[in-house]
Amino acid sequence: MPDLSTLRQCSFLASAAYAVVFLVAAGGRRAPWMRWWALSSASYCVVLLGYASLGEPMPVWAAAPLNGLLSLSTAFILAGVRSLDRRAPFARWMWAVVAATAIVPAAAIVLPGEGAMLAGRLLLALGLAVGMLAFGWPLAFSHASDGSRAMRQTAGMALLCYIPCYALGAVGEVVSARAVPYLALVPMLADQVLLSIANLSLLAIPGMRSERQLQEIALCDPLTGVWNRAALAANEAVLRVPGRVVLLIDIDHFKAINDHHGHGVGDGVLVAIARALQRGAAGDFVCRLGGDEFLVVTTADDAAAVAERLRERASRPVADLPPWSVSVGLARIEPGDATMADAMQRADRAMYRAKDAGRGRIAA
Template sequence: MNLLDIDTLQLCSLVNTSAFGIVFLLLWRGRKADDYLLFWSASALLYGGVMIGFALWGERGMGAATALLMMLAFSNTVSVMGVRRFEGGPVLAPWMALPALVIGVAHLGPLWLMAQGWLPADSQIPRIADVLGLTAAMAINGTAMISGPLRGQRIAGAGLLAYIPIFLISLVGDLGVLSGDHSLGSLPLLADQALLGIINLGLLVLPIDQAQDALRAAALRDPLTGVWNRAGLEVQKRRLLAPGAAVVAIDVDHFKAVNDLHGHEAGDAVLRGIAQEAGRIAQAQDGALARIGGDEFILLLPASCEGQRLIVEALMNRCRAAGAAPGSWSVSIGFSQVTAAETGFEPAVVRADKALYHAKAEGRDRVAGLAA
């Protein structure tokens, strides 16, 4: 027998999904630039429309049932489209036609065979095909959703994929126990009451995940120059630690004089200029650049970087060229490398600092610590 009255469960699913559709729509009205919310609203409301359609027209013929089943698959595809919009990529992809197409073929194929007399009128094949079509469509949409990098995507994808065993269990029950008119029984509709919430709450989590990622990234960046700060540098050290990795300590010569004579805006421009030049090197060599103090920077170059000393000398020449403008400035640089016996960057940082002080003592505007 059915677990609960089908009509009651359909009404509960309709209320459930419509509530989320309205929530997404209201959120969009307050943030109209976030149009991915419209996709999620459309997905939820389309599923509600499918519930109404099955209640009103599901038994009225092959065409109505086929259209409703295809709309059911497409409602989940629209959720995936919204996620792709959220990520900033193309909304449409060729594979998105597959879920609705699979359900349409699975539903119409056995009915056509029955109309040709190749299947008996009481055959269970149409029921089996409907369930397998729904299962395949859910697998396609669920896999596309759960493969995303964000937590909310994985939650929503898990909710979609959880329908698959529900469908299959319901099919076994239909074929072995039930003899009613409802091909899927009440189990999928009962599962709706939990899984619809999981799927839509997973989608709601996505903007929260994005905001948290942005806050975490901001906490690791220097707001003036955009390069790593001390905390960000510690994270990058774990990635770059290896014998032969280079530590380049950079300090602006007479930086206080730049601020005093030309103003703090000029000083900020100097810092941004150094960050730009050294940052290009860090990016090109897969290294890391951090601002660790007022006018102090640390550049880390990986052990795999060839010609580290030449790169540092090139950086010095770029800084000299930039400092030739009015309000001229220069930098002093200390260089060191991680040895095979060291298990962290700290000793190399200390040596680079000592080399930097040596460069300043020798007259500034030079590199120290480059000797092999």
């Protein structure tokens, strides 16, 4: 079995390497979260050097500040994630946790007799567990919707996995003094695996977030911000549910608006209609098919009422823009529809019936 000194050296070298990787990845000022993560790895290196200099058994009064620094190195991980999310890196509660992990174990030295040493060492292990829990929990149970949720949770779970390791150390303090040197190896053995899992997960978070952003850009209409045809194709399997209703929305006399007022004004009309549809669709799928055509897939029971509400909202006048109206065609998705195009064709025919009937109305 490897000795404690060797394991600490391995963790030191790995942490130093990760600190360099994070600094290189930071790229100057473009990625401040990488600097927080580099600071986390670097401060952990300082902690390991401090533990090595104290020897075994470590005096509580000297180990307590190092515990606080270890807790701070973990807080830097969460600070980096908060920075990535454009939040203040540190919250007040984070400083409070770091301070508690350093101060509370040191306070045990005022206890009388040999119990002071035992209480201090138990509080050291408890403080480490509390720090890992406080800073690992927000990551392990992250609800991020930017594509990086899995990697955040992986990094957080790696931090939480240290807690049972510290708990074993505390058990050894109480049960048997002979067991302490062996149980002290457990956190460092786990460190060889958990350290890499946490840091590699952190490295993956920005990349996965950027990938999700690129996907959303590719699936969004650049002018109006609603989904585009590519998004419709990508989500067809989810959207093509029998019973749902397709609403095809077309701007009446849109060419005349462009001819008389210019394409800039026409773009303004498209943006105004897209915003009105998004606000009125209540979470339904809204898509710009191209030109002056929009599509909404609704799950509402009264699709006709939804269509009339959207027609009215999408036709409301907007300051500095000419008046306009829209025609809406409805078609229910049938069990026999092989693709969304089947329902869209029926909605298209209904929409032209609305135009033939005088425009500015709905038809099913």
